[in-house]
Amino acid sequence: MAEAQTIGRGEVSIRNLSKSFALNGRDLDVLRGIDLEVVSGQCVAIVGASGSGKTTLLRILAGLEPADGGDVLIDGAPIRGVGSERAVIFQEPRLLPWLTVMGNVAFPLEVRGLAANEAAQRARRYLRLVGLLDFADAYPAQLSGGMAQRVGIARALAVQPELLLLDEPLVALDAMTRMTMQEELARIWAEEHLTMVLVTHDLEEAVYLADRVLILPKHKGSAIRTIEVDLPRPRDRSDSRFVWLRQFLLAEFGLH
Structure with missing residues (x-):
């Protein structure tokens, strides 16, 4: 065979x-x-x-x-x-303006059923990976274009595609x-x-x-x-x- x-x-x-x-x-x-x-x-x-x-x-x-x-x-x-x-990163990061950087990365994980503390822990890991952990409490309006796109990358990676x-x-x-x-x-x-x-x-x-x-x-x-x-x-x-x-x-x- x-x-x-x-x-x-x-x-x-x-x-x-x-x-x-x-x-x-x-x-x-x-x-x-x-x-x-x-x-x-x-x-x-x-x-x-x-x-x-x-x-x-x-x-x-x-x-x-x-x-x-x-x-x-x-x-x-x-x-x-x-x-x-699969995860997609688009031309624009399309961040939710009412959520912090941490919230933007953790939110899709919570939607998928991950507990809030686990979602936050995983979000921190990927914010660290893209070099933005120090900006976890910032809002999208406070970020440069490059920083916003890094958040988008962290959000995509956090679902572990x-x-x-x-x-x-x-x-x-x-x-x-x-x-x-x-x-x-x-x-x-x-x-x-x-x-x-x-x-x-x-x-x-x-x-x-x-x-x-x-x-x-x-x-x-x-x-x-x-x-x-x-x-x-x-x-x-x-x-x-x-x-x-x-x-x-x-x-x-x-x-x-």
Whole structure:
């Protein structure tokens, strides 16, 4: 008898995925014939031209959009709406303004049935992880953009997902804060042993964070292109191989 295949934690498998939206009385293909595998523990960045379906793909993985056709599996099981094994970090942290930083991280845990003291204990752990434990009693209006996004990251991690989905999470930040947050995300990913799927327009960010960069096709039905990022961590943005990969991706989009 053949041995059963072992499926890792947070493993993603997408087969022949399609998705369209109605526009002016006709169907507009956003994704067609998409095949994708993400190995447990990897960080994968998804890039592509505007309209290539990056965010739609992420929303399908999150269970926020149904696919029209194909299979979408997490840990070998088909997606049925949102699930506790997945967490999403959006472009805006969407914090509740009437709750403190601690309250924002603990609240989703209490909603899931965790006792208040256990929720607070876990919230403290993840606020410490993102460097904000000293701001536990602050309110969102008192935070900088980078700090608010750190709270959003802590809130997502506190539910202890197997798969972390990130939709342009740093796009609203200034350049220096963004670089710092990229370093923080790389550190957190390594410490938490998560599977991460990141949608980004920032090609340097993709090279800095990802094990693989996936380029969604401009022409619907074409195959996804995969770029392996075989660079040591922590990554050095001035390293010649890093610079070459960034320039290669820029050339792919006609930007260099």
